[in-house]
Amino acid sequence: MKLMIVDDSSIMRRAIGKYLSVLDLELAGTASNGQEAVTLFQKVLPDLVTLDITMPEMDGLTCLEKILRIAPLAKVIVISALSDPQTGLRALKLGAKSFLPKPFTETQLVEEIRRILGGVK
């Protein structure tokens, strides 16, 4: 299964990539803003996307809408420092499978991915 990581922080992209080493997932690619993410999504069609919200060029929630227009069944975990319940609810209403507030632990992320992808070890 392929994962795409979208975050404007290279440290967060690398951290998420590192946490995934315990899962049987292939890194399909990374993007640092919403615009890049939409382009990359169309190219690699990942099984799962982790998506930050506050990013330059195009924010994560706009990106989420565009991804779901391309692939309505896309599985997206929104990961954001905007940890108020309203933002999480908005992400879920737009179609995200999960909302994970920053800062998060490796265990929290891995559990969410396993829950969403089902059969991942």
Place this chain on the structure above:
Amino acid sequence: MTEAELKFFIDVVTDYFQQVSGVGASMGIPYVKKEEAVVLSYTGLIGISGPRKGGIYFTAGPALLSTLMGEILGVEEADEDSLLDMVGEISNTVAGNVRKSFGTEFLISVPMLIKGKPDDILFRLKPPVFVIPINWRHERAFLVVGLE
């Protein structure tokens, strides 16, 4: 800014270090900034818009940022881009987390990353500007908040 709001900022910073590293940061006594510069080597500045206009910045030296990076990535790095990225991520997370208290109209910008000590960093902050001293693993940092 009220005392309760200031406490919320302190709680968010404490929780951040605890969650990321397992070691909480200790806070010094907050004070209102006067003439002195409160800027260390690397700074992440977040502009705030909405009803509470102003700004927030987190500023730290390379040792704190590099050690924290080690906690997150398993490897300490000290190159310029990584240190700036780390300070930006801390600023972004703290500013984003305070929306739990300030609400969704507390609109935050992407971080402006600054190396060194520019003169104009305070232009975005609205007085009175509060300084929260932070100590984590014997390294110091500051969270500086100026909101209408």
